[in-house]
Amino acid sequence: MHGQPPRAMVPATSRKGRMMRITIDEEAGTLTCEGPTGPESMPLWSDRAFEVIARQYVRVGWNQKDTYSFSWMGRPVIQLPDDMVRLQEVIWATKPDLIVETGIAHGGSLIFYASLFEAMGRGHVLGVDIEIRPHNREAIEAHPLSRRIEMIEGSSTAPEIVSRVRERARGFESVMVILDSNHSHSHVTDELDAYADLVTPGCYLVSTDGVMRDVADVPRAGAGWATDNPANAAEDFAARRPDFVLEQPAWPFNESTLSRNVTHFPSAWLRRLQPPRAGSQISRRSGTTRRSIWRISASSITSRRTPLTPARSISARHSARYAPASRRSRARSPGDQSDL
Numbered sequence: 175m176h177g178q179p180p181r182a183m184v185p186a187t188s189r190k191g192r193m194m195r196i197t198i199d200e201e202a203g204t205l206t207c208e209g210p211t212g213p214e215s216m217p218l219w220s221d222r223a224f225e226v227i228a229r230q231y232v233r234v235g236w237n238q239k240d241t242y243s244f245s246w247m248g249r250p251v252i253q254l255p256d257d258m259v260r261l262q263e264v265i266w267a268t269k270p271d272l273i274v275e276t277g278i279a280h281g282g283s284l285i286f287y288a289s290l291f292e293a294m295g296r297g298h299v300l301g302v303d304i305e306i307r308p309h310n311r312e313a314i315e316a317h318p319l320s321r322r323i324e325m326i327e328g329s330s331t332a333p334e335i336v337s338r339v340r341e342r343a344r345g346f347e348s349v350m351v352i353l354d355s356n357h358s359h360s361h362v363t364d365e366l367d368a369y370a371d372l373v374t375p376g377c378y379l380v381s382t383d384g385v386m387r388d389v390a391d392v393p394r395a396g397a398g399w400a401t402d403n404p405a406n407a408a409e410d411f412a413a414r415r416p417d418f419v420l421e422q423p424a425w426p427f428n429e430s431t432l433s434r435n436v437t438h439f440p441s442a443w444l445r446r447l448q449p450p451r452a453g454s455q456i457s458r459r460s461g462t463t464r465r466s467i468w469r470i471s472a473s474s475i476t477s478r479r480t481p482l483t484p485a486r487s488i489s490a491r492h493s494a495r496y497a498p499a500s501r502r503s504r505a506r507s508p509g510d511q512s513d514l
């Protein structure tokens with residue numbers, strides 16, 4: 175806020191559609207939110223104030239299409255840079271040898287993963303998109319990293335496409351899956367069900383762009399996003415799949431007191447757990463077995479009620495440190511290509 179007048183008023187809208195007013199008073203060193211639940215005042219120079227400001231950064235940035243302004247090694251990539259760094263941390267920590275991503279668009283995310291694999295000396299990327307536009311395909315195939323990339327055209331939930339992906343994934347030792355195609359609840363649910371079994375224990379299944387839920391009331395949002403979004407789909411999936419836990423991956427480096435991702439991926443990170451050994455008894459209440467810790471994640475998910483990313487849905491004690499691991503106008507459906 176340096177360079178701003180000492181008092182800055184930031185009107186915002188709560189998820190329920192009621193106006194919220196955020197007052198930043200640099201002179202007093204406070205941030206005050208006045209919303210449906212009454213005023214909340216906090217020190218400006220605090221983690222909580224950072225989270226409030228970050229939430230508005232995400233919401234306003236989403237509306238202004240901030241994520242439509244980046245590229246990776248020459249190809250447009252439609253991601254929040256924070257999320258790309260977090261993805262990189264997870265890829266380095268879990269070291270998948272195959273990443274399957276649904277939703278290619280211009281190919282920037284495929285190139286991003288391929289560049290990490292190139293640096294790591296191993297790894298292959300498989301992209302799926304319902305429509306790979308010729309100019310995008312040509313640019314991806316002409317890219318210096320193309321030898322690490324394969325693409326399949328077709329709907330990510332069509333049975334023949336799922337079969338082709340499964341066939342291609344055979345033989346890889348560790349597989350990560352990133353879902354970034356059509357972001358409707360039903361499509362993401364179908365993708366989660368179709369691809370979950372490809373994910374190897376310790377690796378992640380990532381249901382991106384749950385931010386739709388947090389921006390459901392901004393001008394550029396689509397109708398129904400408050401419930402029709404990938405975050406809800408991932409939470410529902412986690413509730414019925416005890417072999418996956420929904421958690422923000424631990425940060426490998428953190429000398430701050432912050433703990434929540436600034437992200438477009440709330441409730442996105444589904445880590446596949448190691449199967450319990452024979453003889454282990456799972457207690458659904460505590461989520462623990464005698465030999466390993468299993469957690470039923472849905473019980474600790476709070477994001478449908480809280481305005482910020484549910485970063486600490488699992489205690490640090492239970493999460494392994496390096497866990498072994500829209501851009502649309504109202505008229506458009508999530509994940510379409512109108513801008514690509």
Ligand SMILES: C[S@@+](CC[C@H](N)C(=O)[O-])C[C@H]1O[C@@H](n2cnc3c(N)ncnc32)[C@H](O)[C@@H]1O
Nearest residue numbers: 251252277279283303304329330354355356509
């Ligand atoms: C948000 S963009 C992907 C962005 C890309 N992953 C990146 O980071 O730059 C969504 C893509 O999903 C694709 N898509 C939409 N519906 C799909 C479906 N049913 N199956 C596969 N891809 C789909 C669109 O064609 C579009 O290219």
